[in-house]
Amino acid sequence: MNASLSRTRSVAVVINPTKFPDFAGTKARVGAAASRLGWDEPRWFETSRDDSGVAAARSALADAPDLVCVMGGDGTVRAVAGVLRGTSVPCGLLPSGTGNLLARNLGIPVDSLDDALEIAFLGQNRAIDVGLATFDDDEERVFVVMGGVGLDADIMAHTDDGLKKKVGWGAYVVAGGATMFREGFGVTLSVDGEEHTSHECLMVLACNCSSVVANIELATGAKLDDAQLDLVVLRPNVVAGWLGVAVEVAAGIRNGAASLRQWSGRDFGFQLDRPVLAEIDGDPVGETRAGRFGVDPGALIVRLPVPARLGRS
Template sequence: MTADDHLPGPVAVLANPTAGRGRHRALLPQLLERLAAGGRPVRLLPVSSPAEAEAVCRAAVADGAGALVAVGGDGTVHRALQAVAGTDVPFGPIPAGTGNDFALDVGFPADPLAAAAVIAEAVRDGRSRQVDLARMVGVDGAERWYGAVLAAGFDAIVNERANRMRWPRGPSRYELAILVELARMRPRRYTLRLDGVPQDMDAVLVAVGNCPTYGGGMRICPDADPTDGLLDVVVAGPVDRRTLVRVKPRIYEGTHVRHPMVYSFRARTVELAAEGITSYADGERSLELPVTISAVPGALRLLR
């Protein structure tokens, strides 16, 4: 697969200086220099807030960018994907965030400079390869794309709680949100339709994966493959909080799916409904349930 039709335009770069708590901020000049070795002009997109990032990426693509590169974590990648999904503009993620699940799952090096070198080489050679994305649509017609995993259970509820909290700051806020929601945890009734086949169940955790990992390396959907045209659905049934706490560490190895109360499915289209749940895609707040999620084969061209 070649990217020659887009390489005449500049390589647009979305950079999140606060990604990974800013630990890679000083690397940005080196990353831009490394990208320039691809032989195309490199344009750093002007972004002053995360809310602007998506619009700026869309504008860059509309203005003829030959490629789009995202420097940051899964949240930065998620915003960039909204601009390039379903287009022939190639994309490269440089993992520089707290969680870099999508970039690592699709084969980019964990080291940002090494990832930039891979992208530059692909630009220079006019090379890209296609991978799948997931497209979700809400009842009001709102559409979002994601690359890694959609969370629509306990993890999404914890994220929603943490985002509402003003204290404490930093990682301890998320830890406190976990404790609060564990105390309140109860199974919820989910209505799923997998390629049109109904599958209703009580559950505490539901994930729909295009890729295996979320949350910084947790293999929630361990068998998900972003090139197979399918979504992997993992559901933890009506377990109690003690069982959830005991099983959750196993997610890092992907062995949680062996638990008798964890169920795995695979489908091209997943309809998912439950009351009072706001989903989180690639770790970002997304659409309220119900949603319809579809695997879209070859929706993204990666600079690899």
């Protein structure tokens, strides 16, 4: 890509320094790419143990940049997305960590910083939806990939960080093996005001895109720019057991007789018969007995490859 641009533009980078062992080298690579591609020297805003990225993103936004790039895991991406939500400032994803769930769904390379930098600096802007989650504490939380209660939250809470660094997605499989036989819970659902009742389930998951873990299409047909969420409910499969669940997930079967149900909509409410662990974008947020998922359509501007690809065909 040629960078013979008539003027330079400003970029702020929100970074989780714990994700980059060679922090100085990483900054040098980003700075060199910015210069080569017609941008000013980046301004850097670091997250910390006490700040997942919200304060850093607010400081970055106050600097009035033309672009905010985020370098970190899914939690850092979510924090920056929450700050940039509703603004006209685009977000460039420079993935790091195991998940990189939003980047994977947007077709942004997770294993090449150089390619991700070219997309951030020279790609096109595209508006995507932002998910909203509210639990027992009544605090509205932003998510870009998923929010849910039950099995997914248990897996995330029991995934060993050290093992995740060594084996990647395999750590989630290990955690899943330790949690999948837990007792289910009763749930009453509402989908855009219409009530649905399920006697027992293992997971209620609101998805903003189709692939939410390990490139598995859990929410078939879900797209980041369709102004709605897809709710997936996992129920015990008393006939085929967990093998039946796995087969249905792999085959993309929905609303069958066994385990998976899926609804599309803009507003989902749930009431549980007991407290269950909740999560957003893979981060546990404590137990809840009730909550709501909603969508803020087109609220976040992201930088995508040219041509852009959203969702999956």
